[in-house]
Amino acid sequence: MMESVLFQIAAALYVAGTALGFVFLYNRDERLSRWMFNLLAAGVVVHLASLGMRMKHFWEIPENRWYLPINSFFGALSAMTLAITATFVVVEGRHRLGIMGAFVLPWACAAAVGAVFRTHSVGSTEIHGLAPALQSYWMNIHPMVIMIAYAIFGNAFGVGLALLIQERQLKSKRPQELCYRLPSIEELDNLNYRLIAAGFPVLTVGIIMGGIWAHEAWGRFWGWDAKETWSLITALVYAVFLHQRLVAGWRGRKAVYTSMLGFACVVFTFIGVNFLSRLHGYLSAP
Amino acid sequence: MELLLAGLNHKSGVPALARDNLAAVGAAEFLRRLREAGWEEAVVLSTCNRLEVYAVIEDAGQAKASLDALSRALESAAGSPLAGHLYLRSGFDAGRHLFAVASGLDSLVTGENEILGQVKTAYETAFTTGTTGKLTNIIFQRAIFVGRKARTDTGISAGQLSVASVAAALAERIFGSLTESSVLILGAGQMAEIAARHLLSAKPAKLQIANRTHERGVALAETLHAEAVRWEDFPSLLETADIVLASTGAPEPVLTRAMVEAALPARMGRSLFLIDIAMPRDIEDSVGDLDHVYLYTLKDLEGIVNENMSQRRKEIAAVEKLVDAKAREFAGWMAATRAGEQASLRHHPGRSLRRGEVGKQEERS
Numbered sequence: 001m002m003e004s005v006l007f008q009i010a011a012a013l014y015v016a017g018t019a020l021g022f023v024f025l026y027n028r029d030e031r032l033s034r035w036m037f038n039l040l041a042a043g044v045v046v047h048l049a050s051l052g053m054r055m056k057h058f059w060e061i062p063e064n065r066w067y068l069p070i071n072s073f074f075g076a077l078s079a080m081t082l083a084i085t086a087t088f089v090v091v092e093g094r095h096r097l098g099i100m101g102a103f104v105l106p107w108a109c110a111a112a113v114g115a116v117f118r119t120h121s122v123g124s125t126e127i128h129g130l131a132p133a134l135q136s137y138w139m140n141i142h143p144m145v146i147m148i149a150y151a152i153f154g155n156a157f158g159v160g161l162a163l164l165i166q167e168r169q170l171k172s173k174r175p176q177e178l179c180y181r182l183p184s185i186e187e188l189d190n191l192n193y194r195l196i197a198a199g200f201p202v203l204t205v206g207i208i209m210g211g212i213w214a215h216e217a218w219g220r221f222w223g224w225d226a227k228e229t230w231s232l233i234t235a236l237v238y239a240v241f242l243h244q245r246l247v248a249g250w251r252g253r254k255a256v257y258t259s260m261l262g263f264a265c266v267v268f269t270f271i272g273v274n275f276l277s278r279l280h281g282y283l284s285a286p
Numbered sequence: 287m288e289l290l291l292a293g294l295n296h297k298s299g300v301p302a303l304a305r306d307n308l309a310a311v312g313a314a315e316f317l318r319r320l321r322e323a324g325w326e327e328a329v330v331l332s333t334c335n336r337l338e339v340y341a342v343i344e345d346a347g348q349a350k351a352s353l354d355a356l357s358r359a360l361e362s363a364a365g366s367p368l369a370g371h372l373y374l375r376s377g378f379d380a381g382r383h384l385f386a387v388a389s390g391l392d393s394l395v396t397g398e399n400e401i402l403g404q405v406k407t408a409y410e411t412a413f414t415t416g417t418t419g420k421l422t423n424i425i426f427q428r429a430i431f432v433g434r435k436a437r438t439d440t441g442i443s444a445g446q447l448s449v450a451s452v453a454a455a456l457a458e459r460i461f462g463s464l465t466e467s468s469v470l471i472l473g474a475g476q477m478a479e480i481a482a483r484h485l486l487s488a489k490p491a492k493l494q495i496a497n498r499t500h501e502r503g504v505a506l507a508e509t510l511h512a513e514a515v516r517w518e519d520f521p522s523l524l525e526t527a528d529i530v531l532a533s534t535g536a537p538e539p540v541l542t543r544a545m546v547e548a549a550l551p552a553r554m555g556r557s558l559f560l561i562d563i564a565m566p567r568d569i570e571d572s573v574g575d576l577d578h579v580y581l582y583t584l585k586d587l588e589g590i591v592n593e594n595m596s597q598r599r600k601e602i603a604a605v606e607k608l609v610d611a612k613a614r615e616f617a618g619w620m621a622a623t624r625a626g627e628q629a630s631l632r633h634h635p636g637r638s639l640r641r642g643e644v645g646k647q648e649e650r651s
Contacts, residue, residue, distance in 0.1 A: 029439050170459060171574075173586045174593075180444070180455070184462035185557050249554030252578055 006050035013043030021101025033098030083151030104158030152199035227280030293338030388433030445594025532568035
């Protein structure tokens with residue numbers, strides 16, 4: 001009970017921080033940006049406290065001991081929220097890019113609010129015993145690595161969105177105030193590229209780890225399960241992005257569209273596939 | 287304690303000669319004269335558009351007589367009568383005026399930044415001359431804080447007000463810092479030079495000048511410490527240049543879409559910023575439709591300048607509000623100090639020294 005209250009408080013802090021991020025787009029008061037980061041950091045702390053309580057409950061089931069509670073839809077959304085927000089605080093916070101909050105944080109909020117609704121619709125925070133195949137140290141590694149990759153791609157998506165807006169602003173020849181608040185075209189383009197260049201190897205390693213785990217658990221590396229297939233498609237799209245950028249000089253709009261397609265694949269792999277895959281379905285979990 | 291102000295600015299209608307005389311005296315000398323005349327605490331703000339004397343007297347009841355004395359000091363420096371031209375203020379009005387000046391509200395160009403530096407210099411000059419005291423220390427530091435706050439919290443100083451500076455600002459919206467960008471100037475006329483100087487202030491990695499008459503290009507390149515290139519070579523330089531500024535007297539466009547299209551593959555998607563400030567136009571209009579190419583003409587840039595000016599005017603009310611609030615805050619502090627002084631004089635004659643801290647606390651709020 002306390003756990004879901006704490007989670008709701010964390011979600012509210014994320015939403016409030018994101019709202020400040022939107023106000024900061026149009027109001028140059030630096031305090032807004034500072035408070036946005038403060039609220040996000042507070043949200044992360046409360047979120048971790050909630051996660052701690054969840055782990056305590058989760059570990060009360062003997063076979064779950066020492067495994068992360070990420071085998072449910074709620075658990076996955078919660079981890080996703082945490083990963084996107086933490087990536088944002090670390091990457092954009094370090095580069096003093098509070099202005100990117102309005103573009104990146106809505107995805108964290110969507111995941112957080114989705115998780116809150118999920119607890120309401122299933123009436124609990126979905127704690128159940130891990131299926132035997134999931135009782136492996138990989139349970140603590142493979143999903144987290146994939147989540148980190150997704151969170152990086154989520155940040156890249158927000159940056160790409162800002163890049164599209166900035167490009168349109170400058171092409172219009174009548175740039176608005178927003179143009180002067182956003183980072184420059186080249187900075188956004190580089191940030192988008194560097195995020196994807198960082199996320200791609202993480203995703204690849206995560207998928208390979210999944211293969212190894214699948215071999216241990218199910219006796220095969222690759223079985224064209226929907227999640228497996230779609231994660232491969234996601235990786236391929238980002239590979240195309242990196243290749244075209246380095247070889248053909250794809251930048252700006254064209255590059256952003258490719259990376260956005262990649263993120264659409266991420267969202268589908270993360271959520272849509274649950275309806276297709278038995279092995280990877282949070283929804284089909286017992 | 288009371289703050290007094292006697293001053294004149296660009297709106298005061300003072301004859302040029304008197305203004306020149308005042309400017310020739312200089313802040314430091316003026317302060318020295320004031321001190322000789324018995325003024326212990328004073329700051330002189332002297333710029334090409336204004337001369338203001340801020341002075342402190344102990345007895346607020348003497349304000350009127352003291353302001354008369356200040357005007358006489360100004361008149362003797364100006365060498366002519368200034369009656370009717372000077373503005374004379376005291377207490378709250380004087381403090382509010384200083385805050386408004388520091389915020390750029392009283393400047394010829396609303397929100398200009400130079401005045402804030404000038405307020406700082408005026409204070410520093412007075413400090414080294416030894417004419418600052420408790421009140422001037424606090425109110426000038428406060429004014430600098432308010433001036434900064436006005437510029438960060440409102441758009442009073444936002445947006446450039448000249449074609450060249452707008453172009454430089456847009457270049458930064460595309461490339462970020464220009465320190466790794468290379469600039470190519472087409473033409474070597476006066477407009478080209480002005481714009482080149484603006485771009486140079488952003489310290490680009492390279493600045494090249496191509497002019498049809500090579501010798502004139504070389505001459506301009508020398509004064510700007512830039513590199514002159516042959517006119518025939520400029521189309522191939524489009525492969526490496528980031529910013530191209532065209533300002534030639536050519537009757538037909540010199541930079542065509544075909545030239546840019548030919549250079550694009552080698553650019554690997556890096557943005558190209560084209561600035562056409564020539565009349566008639568130097569760059570074919572359809573170049574702006576190409577991907578990664580941003581074309582701004584003189585008309586576009588002038589449109590942005592006008593837009594920026596009206597945006598600044600819209601911010602005046604917000605800054606007035608800030609200045610009012612901060613001036614009232616300061617007046618409140620003054621009143622508390624005075625009350626405290628009287629109380630402590632009555633009861634604890636020795637305990638009147640800790641009041642500077644109030645100002646510091648306000649600074650953070």
